[in-house]
Amino acid sequence: MDWEAGLSAAVAQGDEIKAEELAREALDAGAPPREVLEKGAVAGIDEAGRLWQEGEYFLPDVILATEAFNVVMGIVEPLLAGEDGARKGRVVLGSVEGDAHDLGKNIVAAMLRASLYEVLDLGVDVPAASFVEAAREQEPGIIGLGAYMTTTMRNMEGVITALEEAGLRSGVKIIIGGAPVTAEYADRIGADGYGADAVEAVRLAGRLLGVS
Numbered sequence: 372m373d374w375e376a377g378l379s380a381a382v383a384q385g386d387e388i389k390a391e392e393l394a395r396e397a398l399d400a401g402a403p404p405r406e407v408l409e410k411g412a413v414a415g416i417d418e419a420g421r422l423w424q425e426g427e428y429f430l431p432d433v434i435l436a437t438e439a440f441n442v443v444m445g446i447v448e449p450l451l452a453g454e455d456g457a458r459k460g461r462v463v464l465g466s467v468e469g470d471a472h473d474l475g476k477n478i479v480a481a482m483l484r485a486s487l488y489e490v491l492d493l494g495v496d497v498p499a500a501s502f503v504e505a506a507r508e509q510e511p512g513i514i515g516l517g518a519y520m521t522t523t524m525r526n527m528e529g530v531i532t533a534l535e536e537a538g539l540r541s542g543v544k545i546i547i548g549g550a551p552v553t554a555e556y557a558d559r560i561g562a563d564g565y566g567a568d569a570v571e572a573v574r575l576a577g578r579l580l581g582v583s
């Protein structure tokens with residue numbers, strides 16, 4: 372079995388030990404860190420999601436897969452890190468209120484950091500008021516909102532409205548992402564951009580801040 376199939380299976384099965392071993396082996400053999408993340412960890416969590424949807428997995432199985440994903444993320448993240456020094460801009464990130472998913476957001480945060488952005492991660496289940504507070508106090512160039520369920524997507528619009536009401540909307544660019552989100556939705560709620568994955572998120576940030 373090649374490392375991609377082995378690593379994604381280990382993540383899907385929630386086998387942390389195997390996942391760690393295979394991720395280290397792949398990196399030692401020269402696999403690029405980003406590929407280990409995408410073709411190993413993300414592929415594995417997608418497979419866990421598929422099995423869950425089919426009724427073969429239950430929530431605890433997906434939680435185990437998440438833990439194995441995070442082990443791989445922990446190994447890969449330091450290897451993605453860019454050099455210290457010149458920063459391209461400050462980005463505030465968070466999963467919107469009601470949403471506890473954060474694997475995708477964490478990849479976006481890691482890739483932005485690796486591309487020399489300063490990232491302030493507000494975490495998960497972040498109320499609109501906390502984004503407003505961060506916009507006021509941290510003066511980021513960009514706020515990135517993640518929503519991973521159809522039920523929490525609408526809270527993105529709430530953040531934009533809250534920023535408008537606080538008079539802070541014009542001073543910041545808002546980018547959004549997450550599996551149920553689309554470019555069309557971003558337009559509809561008045562966001563400045565949508566990124567389908569972490570690479571697009573980085574490109575978008577560069578374009579919006581004029582630094583890419």
Ligand code: B12
Pocket residue numbers: 413416417419420421423424430433434437469470471472473474475476478479515516517518519520521522546547548549550551565566567568569570571572
């Ligand atoms: C892992 C997972 C969990 C884990 C979360 C662990 C964690 N720390 O995140 C656990 C087990 C805890 C969990 C819990 C729940 N989950 Co869940 N979960 C998933 C699963 C399997 C994978 C999500 C994931 O991490 N994908 C991998 C990442 C890397 O991909 P991504 O998020 O899309 O991120 C990429 C891009 O979208 C983009 N991106 C991401 N964020 C951002 C932000 C910006 C600004 C930009 C530009 C781009 C960007 O870049 C990323 C990298 O490429 C999905 C199913 C699926 N296959 O999507 C269900 C899923 C999202 N969950 C679902 C549900 C229902 C739940 C629960 C309600 C279940 C329950 N009964 O308790 C709870 C919700 C808890 C809550 N309040 O949020 C549903 C949502 C359905 C819906 N309404 O839309 C899904 C779709 C499963 C399903 N088919 O039913 N879940």
